[in-house]
Amino acid sequence: MNSLDTTSNARMIAGRATASEHTAKIAVPVLVAGATGLVGSTIVRLLEERNFPVKQLIPAASERSAGSTVLFRGKAIPVTTLEQALKTEPGIALFSAGGAVSKTWIPLFVEKGWQVVDNSSYWRMDEHVPLVVPEINGHLLQPSHQSQPSHQSHPSQQLHPSHQSQPSQQSQPSHQSQPSCPLQPSHQSQPSCQLQPSHQSQPSCPLQPSHQSQPSCPLQPSHRLVANPNCSTIQMVMALAPLHNAFGLQRVVATTYQSVSGSGRKGEKQLNRERAQARQTQLQAKHTQQIQPLHKHAPAPQPQYEYQSENAQTDTAAQTSRQPSSYHANLSSEQISFHLQCRQPSSYHADPASPYHCPIDLNVIPQIGDFLEDGYSEEEHKMIDETKKIFNDSSIGVSATTVRVPVFGAHCVSLNVQLARPFTLEEVHRLLSSFPGLVLTDAPEGPTQLYGPGLRPGLVPGEEPAMKYATPLTAKGTDAIYVSRVRRDPSIENGLELWTVADNIRKGAALNAVQIAEHLLTLKGSK
Ligand SMILES: NC(=O)c1ccc[n+]([C@@H]2O[C@H](COP(=O)([O-])OP(=O)(O)OC[C@H]3O[C@@H](n4cnc5c(N)ncnc54)[C@H](OP(=O)(O)O)[C@@H]3O)[C@@H](O)[C@H]2O)c1
Numbered sequence: 001m002n003s004l005d006t007t008s009n010a011r012m013i014a015g016r017a018t019a020s021e022h023t024a025k026i027a028v029p030v031l032v033a034g035a036t037g038l039v040g041s042t043i044v045r046l047l048e049e050r051n052f053p054v055k056q057l058i059p060a061a062s063e064r065s066a067g068s069t070v071l072f073r074g075k076a077i078p079v080t081t082l083e084q085a086l087k088t089e090p091g092i093a094l095f096s097a098g099g100a101v102s103k104t105w106i107p108l109f110v111e112k113g114w115q116v117v118d119n120s121s122y123w124r125m126d127e128h129v130p131l132v133v134p135e136i137n138g139h140l141l142q143p144s145h146q147s148q149p150s151h152q153s154h155p156s157q158q159l160h161p162s163h164q165s166q167p168s169q170q171s172q173p174s175h176q177s178q179p180s181c182p183l184q185p186s187h188q189s190q191p192s193c194q195l196q197p198s199h200q201s202q203p204s205c206p207l208q209p210s211h212q213s214q215p216s217c218p219l220q221p222s223h224r225l226v227a228n229p230n231c232s233t234i235q236m237v238m239a240l241a242p243l244h245n246a247f248g249l250q251r252v253v254a255t256t257y258q259s260v261s262g263s264g265r266k267g268e269k270q271l272n273r274e275r276a277q278a279r280q281t282q283l284q285a286k287h288t289q290q291i292q293p294l295h296k297h298a299p300a301p302q303p304q305y306e307y308q309s310e311n312a313q314t315d316t317a318a319q320t321s322r323q324p325s326s327y328h329a330n331l332s333s334e335q336i337s338f339h340l341q342c343r344q345p346s347s348y349h350a351d352p353a354s355p356y357h358c359p360i361d362l363n364v365i366p367q368i369g370d371f372l373e374d375g376y377s378e379e380e381h382k383m384i385d386e387t388k389k390i391f392n393d394s395s396i397g398v399s400a401t402t403v404r405v406p407v408f409g410a411h412c413v414s415l416n417v418q419l420a421r422p423f424t425l426e427e428v429h430r431l432l433s434s435f436p437g438l439v440l441t442d443a444p445e446g447p448t449q450l451y452g453p454g455l456r457p458g459l460v461p462g463e464e465p466a467m468k469y470a471t472p473l474t475a476k477g478t479d480a481i482y483v484s485r486v487r488r489d490p491s492i493e494n495g496l497e498l499w500t501v502a503d504n505i506r507k508g509a510a511l512n513a514v515q516i517a518e519h520l521l522t523l524k525g526s527k
Contacts, residue, residue, distance in 0.1 A: 025524070028055050030056070031109070032057070033060045035061055038268070039513075040059070040096040042509070044070055047514060052514065066079070096510070098120055099122035102120040102123065110224040114224070115520055124382070129225050131227045133390060133512060226516050228509065230508075241435065242431040244396075247420055252418075255403065259410055260404065260407065261408060261410075268408060274361035275361055367402075384398040397418075410503045415499075417497070432486070440483050470484050479506050485499035
């Protein structure tokens with residue numbers, strides 16, 4: 001396969017629209033809320049890459065980003081605030097600025113006539129907000145599905161939006177009196193839940209635009225708000241969808257290995273900071289060695305914490321962890337307490353800038369989000385509840401353990417699946433390899449679709465070795481969900497094991513949101 005074929009394949013993977021397809025669509029104003037963040041900046045890049053018909057790009061962020069610009073189609077566009085953006089002509093708004101911002105601002109944008117795609121978890125389990133992965137349930141965006149609550153979904157009480165933290169002061173709109181929504185049946189009919197005060201006091205209706213003087217919006221009034229699922233959920237349901245369609249899903253047990261980019265810019269910064277700290281420690285140790293010969297009779301100290309390669313680190317750390325006293329020999333007192341606290345996550349407060357409960361470098365943390373009453377974490381509940389909502393089937397058994405690992409880009413999800421009906425591995429291979437957006441890397445005949453160009457440093461597109469399995473380095477920067485290690489689980493009836501890898505920032509967030517926006521625009525074009 002030549003590089004041209006590879007490129008067109010990579011485009012096909014994510015259903016990328018061509019320029020000619022978009023010319024039929026009306027260009028609309030596009031707001032990117034959180035444009036300076038990992039997801040938002042990737043949305044801006046994708047809008048350009050996919051030739052989305054943008055009439056005007058409005059990048060918005062917090063007041064911290066005042067004065068900064070975002071590069072789009074060769075132009076530096078100033079970053080604005082949501083307050084300013086609300087005053088502009090309505091179009092499509094892609095929100096990636098956290099749940100608190102979505103809670104406060106999305107109702108106001110909907111009220112003004114914007115169609116909103118939300119990447120935060122705040123609205124996902126609202127029964128009147130469709131939760132969409134276009135390849136699976138894109139039909140929910142059709143006008144016939146307008147505001148139809150799912151009959152099957154069971155939003156978890158503990159996951160309710162009211163658990164989100166309150167927006168910071170600067171994210172509050174200046175006008176205090178919220179517009180009231182005359183069409184609020186959805187919120188009035190919320191199941192009663194002691195943990196849902198926010199719905200009782202919802203200022204406006206996120207779904208139905210007010211009948212009062214709507215500003216002209218070039219888009220359809222249906223689905224003013226669409227939610228984007230959690231990144232690990234998207235990756236998991238994409239691999240499960242063709243199997244669910246063919247054989248029915250009975251039970252899924254998911255274990256994740258999630259990159260630090262899942263925590264946004266502060267996650268990446270934290271891993272970089274800890275690695276820099278480790279490098280500093282190594283330099284100090286080397287320096288100590290160099291001056292050692294001056295003391296001829298003293299034994300030369302051995303550095304206990306080498307930072308040469310991932311393997312060297314791991315081996316050294318593994319060895320030294322058996323000798324804790326010598327492990328700290330070359331660390332500063334600050335670093336010693338840092339590592340000691342690592343053994344007691346609850347007491348780790350050494351780095352207030354860290355989004356994690358203990359050090360992430362050289363570590364694996366089995367906690368993403370707060371723990372809830374049932375012992376599952378928030379991230380685990382997202383995977384459980386959102387999967388049922390997306391498949392519109394609350395009978396599917398889902399369990400998850402979500403884990404943060406010191407990897408910069410792309411999440412891995414290991415899946416143990418029990419299907420409702422018998423299958424052959426050939427059928428599974430065929431289904432996985434023909435589902436849009438999936439790349440099956442260990443099909444007997446070789447990878448089903450090759451990867452996009454320049455994805456793995458040092459490898460020439462078209463000359464890549466056939467891979468039996470994908471890793472985060474395979475997936476980072478690409479649009480596909482990679483599936484491999486497909487094998488039967490003989491310990492249960494109709495059991496199957498899968499390994500999935502995907503870039504959580506692209507298909508797990510930004511790409512899925514842009515695909516939803518493309519669907520919304522297509523509906524407008526076909527009207
Ligand atoms: N990272 C992922 O893998 C992933 C996947 C799925 C969904 N999401 C969701 O996407 C959202 C963003 O995640 P991220 O990873 O991109 O985080 P991030 O890198 O930390 O970026 C956060 C963005 O939100 C902006 N922001 C913060 N407070 C704001 C406010 N008061 N008003 C306006 N903008 C504000 C920030 O602006 P400043 O730069 O000015 O602070 C920044 O642009 C979150 O809701 C997250 O849950 C993330």
